[in-house]
Amino acid sequence: xxxxxxxLENISRRLGARSLLHEISLEVPAGECLALLGPSxxxxxxxxxxxxxLDPVSSGRIWLQGRDITRxxxxxxxxxxxxxxxxxxxxLSVEGNLELGLEIRRVTAAERHRRISTILExxxxxxxxxxxxxxxxGGQRQRVALARALLRQPDIVLxxxxxxxxxxxxxxxxxxxxxxxxxxxxxxxxxxTHDQQEAMGIADRIAVMSNxxxxxxxxARDLYDQPVNRFVAEFLGRPAINLLLPQxxxxxxxxxxxxxxxxxxxxxxxxxxxxxxxxxxxLNLETKRGQLKMLTSADWTPPTELRVSWDQGRELWFEExxxxxxx
Amino acid sequence: xxFISHFQGQPFATNKVESYSRGKSLSLLLLAPxxxxxxxxxxxPLLRYGWLSFHADSVITGLVAIPNGxxxxxxxxxxxxxxxxxxxxxxxxGVSVGLELVLGLALALALHQRGPGRGVLRVLCLLxxxxxxxVMALGWRWIFNDPHGPINALxxxxxxxxxxxxxxxxxxxxxxxxxDVWKTTPFVALLxxxxxxxxxxxxxxxxxxxxxxxxxxxxxxxxxxxxPYLGLCCLFRVAQAMGVFDLIQVLTDGGPAxxxxxxxxxxxxxxxxxxxxxxxxxxxxxxxxxxxxLSALVLVVQRRFQQQQELT
Numbered sequence: 001x002x003x004x005x006x007x008l009e010n011i012s013r014r015l016g017a018r019s020l021l022h023e024i025s026l027e028v029p030a031g032e033c034l035a036l037l038g039p040s041x042x043x044x045x046x047x048x049x050x051x052x053x054l055d056p057v058s059s060g061r062i063w064l065q066g067r068d069i070t071r072x073x074x075x076x077x078x079x080x081x082x083x084x085x086x087x088x089x090x091x092l093s094v095e096g097n098l099e100l101g102l103e104i105r106r107v108t109a110a111e112r113h114r115r116i117s118t119i120l121e122x123x124x125x126x127x128x129x130x131x132x133x134x135x136x137x138g139g140q141r142q143r144v145a146l147a148r149a150l151l152r153q154p155d156i157v158l159x160x161x162x163x164x165x166x167x168x169x170x171x172x173x174x175x176x177x178x179x180x181x182x183x184x185x186x187x188x189x190x191x192x193t194h195d196q197q198e199a200m201g202i203a204d205r206i207a208v209m210s211n212x213x214x215x216x217x218x219x220a221r222d223l224y225d226q227p228v229n230r231f232v233a234e235f236l237g238r239p240a241i242n243l244l245l246p247q248x249x250x251x252x253x254x255x256x257x258x259x260x261x262x263x264x265x266x267x268x269x270x271x272x273x274x275x276x277x278x279x280x281x282x283l284n285l286e287t288k289r290g291q292l293k294m295l296t297s298a299d300w301t302p303p304t305e306l307r308v309s310w311d312q313g314r315e316l317w318f319e320e321x322x323x324x325x326x327x
Numbered sequence: 328x329x330f331i332s333h334f335q336g337q338p339f340a341t342n343k344v345e346s347y348s349r350g351k352s353l354s355l356l357l358l359a360p361x362x363x364x365x366x367x368x369x370x371x372p373l374l375r376y377g378w379l380s381f382h383a384d385s386v387i388t389g390l391v392a393i394p395n396g397x398x399x400x401x402x403x404x405x406x407x408x409x410x411x412x413x414x415x416x417x418x419x420x421g422v423s424v425g426l427e428l429v430l431g432l433a434l435a436l437a438l439h440q441r442g443p444g445r446g447v448l449r450v451l452c453l454l455x456x457x458x459x460x461x462v463m464a465l466g467w468r469w470i471f472n473d474p475h476g477p478i479n480a481l482x483x484x485x486x487x488x489x490x491x492x493x494x495x496x497x498x499x500x501x502x503x504x505x506x507d508v509w510k511t512t513p514f515v516a517l518l519x520x521x522x523x524x525x526x527x528x529x530x531x532x533x534x535x536x537x538x539x540x541x542x543x544x545x546x547x548x549x550x551x552x553x554x555p556y557l558g559l560c561c562l563f564r565v566a567q568a569m570g571v572f573d574l575i576q577v578l579t580d581g582g583p584a585x586x587x588x589x590x591x592x593x594x595x596x597x598x599x600x601x602x603x604x605x606x607x608x609x610x611x612x613x614x615x616x617x618x619x620x621l622s623a624l625v626l627v628v629q630r631r632f633q634q635q636q637e638l639t
Binding site for chain 1: 527529530532533534535536537538539543547548551552
């Protein structure tokens with residue numbers, strides 16, 4: 001195998017008769033951040049735990065920086081992980097939380113001190129170093145968890161929904177911050193989330209997962225413009241893509257921002273509701289081919305009866321049964 | 328405080344003073360039944376015993392309480408049997424509780440492991456605790472009976488002489504500790520198991536990622552987080568073991584030669600055998616004071632442990 005980064009080769013994990021992961025293969029080069037995106041139960045967290053060694057694999061191989069770590073003990077994998085709950089040791093101060101791992105790895109006191117002060121500085125935790133986790137805010141706890149993960153100079157950083165315990169505004173502020181700290185280093189990053197905005201904002205590439213399969217892997221732009229199937233098309237994009245009633249075994253998907261009002265032709269539509277979004281508005285339309293959501297400029301006052309069409313070339317066709325995209 | 332502020336929002340509360348007094352009187356009213364119960368079963372007997380301990384009340388006085396101006400207390404201070412029993416009870420409590428904490432922790436850690444039949448095992452482990460003390464004390468007395476008990480039967484079959492386990496002070500004491508440990512280790516294990524289950528699994532996983540061995544995980548994570556639970560066990564068990572009565576009465580009746588007599592047993596003997604209720608009250612209160620000091624000690628040690636943790 002190639003030397004740098006993380007490679008998963010046909011990873012499967014079965015629990016009794018249930019298949020949690022199905023032949024997962026992916027590659028994350030050093031310095032890249034890959035987001036695993038999907039609804040709960042899709043296998044994204046399991047993938048992360050398999051890489052960390054907290055869950056065993058049923059078959060397949062895991063390579064990290066050129067080493068086969070498939071059967072390696074979690075403590076010997078050089079993995080830095082940020083848990084969803086942050087998993088900070090409640091009985092230890094911020095400093096104690098950072099120091100414990102280094103003590104276990106028998107790092108000398110001088111070296112421990114040097115590394116801890118560097119990371120405290122980097123994450124702006126110097127003033128908080130004597131506090132207990134219970135005395136920290138959610139964002140501060142996240143920084144401590146991140147510091148702990150980075151401190152051991154890991155070969156890979158794993159993050160399990162690190163933003164899910166924070167409020168929306170803080171998340172917006174933290175996304176670029178997190179990206180600056182994590183990405184472009186000497187290690188690859190795996191980032192698990194169910195929030196597409198977070199995935200797009202932080203990751204270089206995104207793997208959309210469902211039912212233990214990787215549905216599609218690519219840049220956010222690829223996934224949005226060229227989804228391989230209906231699941232990916234529906235999962236990405238907010239407001240969600242419009243799926244019209246199927247005709248002759250095919251289904252038409254139209255993103256709300258690609259729908260236009262026209263004078264002649266197109267579909268007859270009746271306005272059933274308006275949602276004002278500030279800079280834009282979302283119109284709810286009723287047509288004979290199903291309901292449509294349409295995104296338009298906020299200062300346009302739509303008539304109750306109108307005709308709509310879509311930007312040519314932006315429509316997506318799916319097979320009705322399989323959901324696969326037809327090109 | 329919550330209770331009071333809750334009532335401040337009510338429409339009938341026209342000003343803070345009124346709502347405060349209203350909340351206070353209402354909270355007292357709601358506490359009254361519990362306080363009354365405590366007064367009847369705890370405060371009243373204590374006061375009554377305090378009163379009695381300053382009176383002579385025995386067969387000699389015709390079971391009429393006659394004030395004797397602290398003669399009971401003076402007698403207590405120079406009563407060799409009382410202090411001997413106090414030492415014996417302390418030794419019994421210290422050794423039993425110590426063993427129970429160690430074994431209980433081991434048992435709790437074992438029961439905490441995932442595995443088939445865990446539920447059944449947990450129930451099985453609790454059985455000794457569910458058994459009435461009298462019944463289990465009789466059981467142990469039979470097991471160590473000389474020469475008909477199973478252990479002596481085994482010794483005889485092996486061609487060894489039978490042993491008077493319950494007629495030699497040293498072995499009798501050991502049997503009483505064994506019986507107590509056997510019965511109450513499950514209780515300690517249950518409390519500690521609850522403590523273990525309150526520790527989130529991802530903390531354990533974070534330690535595994537640090538490369539910590541099972542021993543390091545126990546010492547650096549599990550034990551520090553269990554300290555409040557260990558303290559609680561200690562408090563419960565020390566108080567219980569210091570007042571041990573039924574186990575000793577049935578198993579050895581304080582013998583041989585008073586070597587296993589506990590303070591509770593001595594107080595009981597004074598009242599029920601020697602019919603000296605005044606002195607019995609002094610013994611009982613003396614034991615109560617000892618227990619207070621001991622409980623305070625346990626609390627101080629626990630607090631010290633937690634403070635030490637906070638410093639590191």
